[in-house]
Amino acid sequence: MVQYNFKKITVVPNGKDIVDIILSRTQRQTPTVVHKGYSITRLRRFYTRKVKYTQQNFFEKLSTIIDEFPRLDDIHPFYGDLLHVLYNKDHYKLALGQINTARNLISKIAKDYVKLLKYGDSLYCCKSLEVAALGRMCTVVKRIGPSLAYLEQIRQHMARLPSIDPNTRTILICWYPNVGKSSFMNKITRADVDVQPYAFTTKSLFVGHTDYKYLRYQVIDTPGILDRPFEDHNIIEMCSITALAHLRSAVLFFLDISGSEIVTSFKFVWFDILDENGLPFIEKTANRLSPESMFYPLIIVCNKTDLQPLDGISEEDKKLVMEMKAEAMKTVMGQGGEVGDDEGVLLTMSTLNEEGVAAVKNAACDRLLNQRVELKMKTKKINDCLNRFHVAIPKPRDQKERPPCIPQAVLEAKAKQAAEKERRKTEKDLEDENGGAGVYSASLKKNYILANEEWKDDVMPEILDGHNVYDFVDPDILLRLEELEREEGLREEEEEDDDFEMDGKELTPEEKEALAEIRKKKSLLIQQHRIKKRTAESRPSVSRKFDKDKKFTTKRMGRQLSSLGLDPSMAIDRARSKSRVAKGEVC
Structure with a gap:
């Protein structure tokens, strides 16, 4: 698979x-x-x-x-x-x-x-x-x-797409929007599909799983399909049509019989599937089902009977329901059914009080299972499988009847579990008691373990050292923050006014000469620092290329040594010998 x-x-x-x-x-x-x-x-x-x-x-x-x-x-x-x-x-x-x-x-x-x-x-x-x-x-x-x-x-x-297995046992819930498809999905599976009192709440395919007779069934909730031409369907509706076209499943057509939309919801279009022509979907005539294209079980489900029972609808609407049932019966006949096999084709239920929900689920699972078994019986592999089966029928030893016996301990345990289940009130029960979905909002704070029960309803329930942090928040903190930002802005403006660069336009000639001497002295200090940083012991303290004014000469060195009382002759001879280097060599 x-x-x-x-x-x-x-x-x-x-x-x-x-x-x-x-x-x-x-x-x-x-x-x-x-x-x-x-x-x-x-x-x-x-x-x-x-x-x-x-x-x-x-x-x-x-x-x-x-x-x-x-x-x-x-x-x-x-x-x-x-x-x-x-x-x-x-x-x-x-x-x-x-x-x-x-x-x-x-x-x-x-x-x-x-x-x-x-x-x-x-x-x-x-x-x-x-x-x-x-x-x-x-x-x-x-x-x-x-x-x-x-x-x-x-x-x-x-x-984010759901994991759908196209080959397993599948129950497909489809048709008009806002007829109770998602509510039925939540009842028979553990899926949590959003349910709201308006159309097109479901915008994509949702998958759930349910068990019936020790077998796992895949349940798919599809978005609603409106009654309009095929080329006018949007992407949301096309997801439902794709599932209808390619998934071999039991199809549940949901109808809302509770209000004025019943007449419009009975008018629909069925899409034929022609694989041999390479066309995935072809629009067929309106207001009727096509028995030739139905190769899977079809069940018509009349929902919301808690608001309006099926017997209480008008004669015109009841006639439409019977016509749909007759068309659905043709699919049963096309699948090998008999004339009297009309049970399970038209069912009624209410997802609010869960009346008939189990019956719809069981009917869909039974018909799908029977159809899958019949298809497998028609294949060539069935002969090989039958040779491996052996049904053992025990022979009676005497005339004594031996009915099945359930131990008393098991019965008591089941009764105890049922009593505990009845006593325990779940969040779903609280929702039903307080107005249902969309009205009741579950409180996520009611299970908090706090020293004071009143703290659960605080706007900011952040507790530190037994105190509520929100009680120490200054209510004027935003105003004070604005004052600080305004003061910071004023300080920055003052600093910008104080900083200025001397460009020399407003200086006197004497000040300009002083400024030039300062800049020259500064550049000389920078050069000396760079020389100290990269010179070694074998190099002179000042490179020849920086001594442009001829200030660092042997005569100057001799005068300085003489002023100190030293003989400069040997130092001058040594300096002259070191200066005689090859052309291009760096001193």
């Missing part, structure tokens, strides 16, 4: 992220050091390896995206048409096709540049070819950025 799990599709990164990932991986996984002294063969191998490794990573990344997304022609027709309705298969295939084209282009670019690298005659030539190859690959990936973003949005939406 094929299972479709779209949640396993990996995240699709955008073009920039793919480029960063691949280039980073290439830098980490391939050698990075090369010298111009290497032989030309070694240089060619070095850069060829980088080009091939980058192409291989791009190929694997794009192939993963293409392979993980489902092919619409290979999956079940239900999922194929559902994805076409939601995303438009033309755009979907075009996006995957662009990624496949980019993958082939990258392979071609790598192949071409590997050929060129075989004839590289220098380090610079090989390096330039490698940069050009990687640049063209990255450009190709960045150009498919919109397709990658589109596929990422589709992946996120597909991950």
Whole structure:
């Protein structure tokens, strides 16, 4: 059995992220050091390896995206048409096709540049070819950025699709909006579908599961379908039509007999399925069912009998109901039923007081199970299976009757469980007592364990050291925050007024000369600091190129040493010998 799990599709990164990932991986996984002294063969191998490794990573990344997304022609027709309705298969295939084209282009670019690298005659030539190859690959990936973003949005939406098995036992709930489909779904399954007193609350397919005779049944709640031409249906309605067309299931048609909408809800369109012509849906004549197209059980369910019983409707509406029942009976006859098999075709129920809910569920499960068994009996495999079966019928030993016996302890345990279940009041019971869905709102704070019960209804129930934090919040905190921001703004304006730059336009000639001396002294100090920072012991304290004014000479050094009472002759001779260096050598 094929299972479709779209949640396993990996995240699709955008073009920039793919480029960063691949280039980073290439830098980490391939050698990075090369010298111009290497032989030309070694240089060619070095850069060829980088080009091939980058192409291989791009190929694997794009192939993963293409392979993980489902092919619409290979999956079940239900999922194929559902994805076409939601995303438009033309755009979907075009996006995957662009990624496949980019993958082939990258392979071609790598192949071409590997050929060129075989004839590289220098380090610079090989390096330039490698940069050009990687640049063209990255450009190709960045150009498919919109397709990658589109596929990422589709992946996120597909991950939220329900997991529907098209081949298992399925009960399909469908037809007009606001007739009680979701309420019935919540009653027979553990699904929690939103129920509201207006139409089109359900906007997508919802899946639940129920058990009947030790078998698991899949229940699907579909959005409502309005009575209008096929081309006018929107995406929400097309999801329901897709499920009706491709899922072999027991179909429950829900009708609301409680108000004035009963006449309009009886006027509907049935969609035929013609697989041999390649057409998924074709509109058929209105106001009648098509027995030829019905290959699964059909049950008409009249809901909301708590407001209006079936016997209390008008004669015109009752006539419409009987016509629908007659049309549904034709489907029973087409499936091999007999003339008297009208039980379970037209049922009444009320989801509010749960009257008839179990009967509708049991009838749908029974008819679906019988039909699946009959289909399997008609296959060729049944003969092989019958040879393996043996039904053992025990022979009676005597005339004594031995009825089934249930131990008393089991009966007492069941009675005790039933009593506990009756005493315990669930949140659903509280909802029904206080006005139902949309009126009653469950309190999420009633089970809080606090020192004071009144704290549960606080607006901000944050407790610290036994105190409510909200009691210590200043009510004028917003006004004080505005005052602080206003004061901060005034301070910043004052600081901006104080800061000014001396441009020399408003200075006197004496002040300009002083300013020039200051700037010259400042630049000289900066130069001296830089020299101290990078000079060693073997270099002079001041480089010749900074001594433009010829201030640092041997004569000056001699005068300074003489003033200190020292003989400067040896120091002057040593300085002159050190200054005689080769031309171009840095002192």
